[in-house]
Amino acid sequence: xxxxxxxxxxxxxxxxxxxxxxxxxxxxxxxxxxxxxxxxxxxxxxxxxxxxxxxxxxxxxxxxxxxxxxxxxx
Numbered sequence: 001x002x003x004x005x006x007x008x009x010x011x012x013x014x015x016x017x018x019x020x021x022x023x024x025x026x027x028x029x030x031x032x033x034x035x036x037x038x039x040x041x042x043x044x045x046x047x048x049x050x051x052x053x054x055x056x057x058x059x060x061x062x063x064x065x066x067x068x069x070x071x072x073x074x
Contacts, residue, residue, distance in 0.1 A: 016032075
């Protein structure tokens with residue numbers, strides 16, 4: 001039972017994670033507080049992550065990829 005795809009709902013304080021496996025069965029539905037997000041994703045195998053497009057999405061994407069973001073555009 002390996003998570004292949006995650007839907008990641010961004011919010012100010014509590015984020016929602018919805019993960020499915022290769023057969024599209026729900027594997028996990030879990031709220032995460034801001035401080036738990038990186039630790040949660042660090043424990044997963046690489047997978048597809050879908051998140052909403054909002055102002056903070058590029059910074060979150062960079063952090064999930066393991067890159068630091070200064071918040072400035074290039």
